[in-house]
Amino acid sequence: MRVLGIQLGAMTTRSISPPTINAPDVTLRPWRKTDVPALVLAAADPHIENFTSIPRWDKNTAKQWVSAQRLAAYAGTGLCLAVCAPGTDEALGGVQLKGPDCEERRSEAGYWLSAGGRGRGLAFAAMRELVAYARGELGGERFELYIYPGNEPSRLLARRCGFRYEAFLCGYVMWEGKRDDMELWALLPAELLYQPCMLQT
Numbered sequence: 001m002r003v004l005g006i007q008l009g010a011m012t013t014r015s016i017s018p019p020t021i022n023a024p025d026v027t028l029r030p031w032r033k034t035d036v037p038a039l040v041l042a043a044a045d046p047h048i049e050n051f052t053s054i055p056r057w058d059k060n061t062a063k064q065w066v067s068a069q070r071l072a073a074y075a076g077t078g079l080c081l082a083v084c085a086p087g088t089d090e091a092l093g094g095v096q097l098k099g100p101d102c103e104e105r106r107s108e109a110g111y112w113l114s115a116g117g118r119g120r121g122l123a124f125a126a127m128r129e130l131v132a133y134a135r136g137e138l139g140g141e142r143f144e145l146y147i148y149p150g151n152e153p154s155r156l157l158a159r160r161c162g163f164r165y166e167a168f169l170c171g172y173v174m175w176e177g178k179r180d181d182m183e184l185w186a187l188l189p190a191e192l193l194y195q196p197c198m199l200q201t
Contacts, residue, residue: 016073018081021133026125027088028081028095028133031069035082035091036062042093042114051151052112053175083117083126092117095130097138105141107134118153127161135189145185146172155183163187 018030039062043054057065072078078098082091093113109130113123134140145163147154158165163185171179 015076016079016138018070018073018079019133019137021081021129023086023125023129025086026122026129027084027086028126028129029084029089031066031080031082031091031094033063033066035066038091038114039065042112045115048112048114051148051154052110054112081130083111083113083122085117085120085122092122093126095126097130097134105139106144107138107140109134109143109145123157124160127157131161131187131189141189143187143189145187147183147185149181149183155185158185161187 080096083093098108
């Protein structure tokens with residue numbers, strides 16, 4: 001999948017205050033200008049380039065992206081948070097909700113991890129906390145994950161999180177001038193086990 005698309009259903013747009021979520025095994029926090037070097041490095045990662053829609057950031061475009069995230073949250077059009085290992089402040093990846101819409105209670109989400117963040121259980125923990133936040137704070141009821149065919153690590157993560165494969169979507173997205181296929185996986189909140197976390201706004 002490109003930017004590991006997860007779709008958390010549509011929840012009528014409202015302003016979102018970017019939270020900091022502290023769980024025993026992961027921390028999610030707002031992006032900062034100090035994260036720019038990590039973003040530039042991650043964008044050059046072949047795995048991220050092949051399976052996400054993250055552009056090839058340079059220092060200036062990464063700064064612009066960070067600034068845009070808080071504006072998007074306040075406008076209610078999206079929420080992006082940095083993923084950090086517990087007890088650290090280093091951004092090792094990101095999770096996001098796209099265009100939360102309260103009416104249908106589902107919305108699109110996504111995630112990615114840099115090479116230094118993989119193999120540590122951070123993706124599962126980040127997904128768990130993201131879905132729990134969307135469920136509790138935004139009223140999300142159905143979560144959809146869009147995976148690019150061939151991205152086996154994402155399939156494994158989807159299964160571990162309780163997502164179920166639903167459909168193969170031919171030519172579903174346009175990327176770099178061509179249409180790409182996607183797999184649709186879905187999760188209802190009752191199928192995911194939530195663990196306690198500390199939420200700071």
